[in-house]
Amino acid sequence: MAVLVTGGAGYIGSHMVWELLDDGEDVVVLDHLSTGYEWAVAPEAVLVEGDVADKDLLARLIGEHDIDAIIHFAGSVVVPESVADPLGYYENNTSKSRTLIESAVRGNVPHFIFSSTAAVYGGTGKEPVSEDMAKDPESPYGRSKLMTEWMLRDTAAAHPLTFTALRYFNVAGADPKARTGQSTPGATHLIKVACETALGKREKMSVFGTDYDTADGTCVRDFIHVSDLVAAHRLALKRLRSGADSIIANCGYGHGYSVLDVIDSVKRLSGVDFKVELAGRRPGDTAAIVANASLARAELGWQPNYDDLDTIVGHALAWETTLGRRNAFTPAPTAAMTV
Structure with a gap:
């Protein structure tokens, strides 16, 4: 058996591998390498370059490698970009996911784990949100992910497929x-943007919105x-293989940090007082969203090991330094950021 x-x-997929x-799992990776890198895939994994909407390729991979579970990360993830290109997001995130789910059913793959998002909730205020909260996504990105959750739920009701959808908060x-x-x-x-700026890969960075109803006005x-x-995904796979039912669960720590909190951490740990410009709000951004992840802890037995902002930033800075030595790309001097 292998996991596709x-x-x-x-980013997240390479950590999952x-x-x-x-x-101790056997792993097959399917990626069209438009935003990923061949070198990011662990050498022990089988890497196949291709599209998740290629039915023939999917059927071959499922059959040849005896796939018993699919963990689905492929998709587009930038909220403002989804506002500008909604049809592209519905194609890449929703339509292609439908093809992948259909291929799982046709290939008798029993388990499916889906990379969902807290963006399905929309603007929620400052209280931790639980999975049963009303879904009101404010962007095509969030709606494209919610549609895929619905497809999985309906497919699992009609076919011998169990799934877990994990709603990510802000991965870093x-x-x-x-x-x-x-x-x-x-x-x-x-x-990522703040670390790049601290290391001189960007001239400056922008903070989008300083008038939100939060302690310092930033998201x-x-x-x-x-x-x-990714540890939560591994535990979700073990749970499904044990015969458990399908679930949808939040993945977050239950407390938040503002944009300015993050910038302060990066400046302090890097020792660089880099340039930060204040700008207006962007479409699709919400003031605050924090997880209630008690379901993931209870059902998956998930116990986070890195629940500390400085630890997260420290690992990001260390990787950014490693990446700089690779000379993998030449970044633009400025860019928007997703928070």
Whole structure:
């Protein structure tokens, strides 16, 4: 048996591959390498370059490698970009996920784990949100992910497929062993952008919105270390294999940090007082969102190991230094960020 990881050459996917291999799993990666890197995939994994909407390729991979679980990361993730290109997001995140789910059913794959998002909730205020809270996504990105959750729920009701959808809050950091990290050129993740700026890869960075109803006026997010996140996926796979029912669960720490909190941490740990410009709000951003992750802790037995902002930032800075030595890309001097 093997696990098929879609988007396994990307940020979270490459961490997932290492997590599975460390746990003794056989892993097949399917990635079209548009934003991922071949070198980011652990050498023990089988890497296949291709699209998750290629039915023939999926059927071959499922059959040849005896796939018993699919962990689906492939997709587009930038909220403002989804507002500008909604049809692209519905194609890449929703339509292609439908094809992948259909291929799982046709290939008799019993388990499916889906990379969902806290963006399905929309603006929620400052209280931790639980899975039964009303879904009111404020962007095509959030809606595209929610639609895929619905497809999985309906498919599991009609076919012998069990699934887990994990709703991520704000993923950050890098592998503590520096084997992989966030490497996408022009990435929009807040901690990534701040680390790049601290290391001189960007001239400056922008803070989008300083008039939100938060303590310092900037957005508040629940930042979760990527290694804790992929550990939750590994535990979700074990749970499904044990015969458990499908669930949807939040993945976050239950407390948030503001944009300015993050910038302060990066400046302090890097020792660099880099340039920060204040700008207006962006479409699709919400003031604050923090997870209630008690379901993941109870059902998966998930116990985070890196619940500390400075730890997350420290690992991100270490990876950014490693990545700089690779000369993997030449970043733009400025860019937007996703928080």
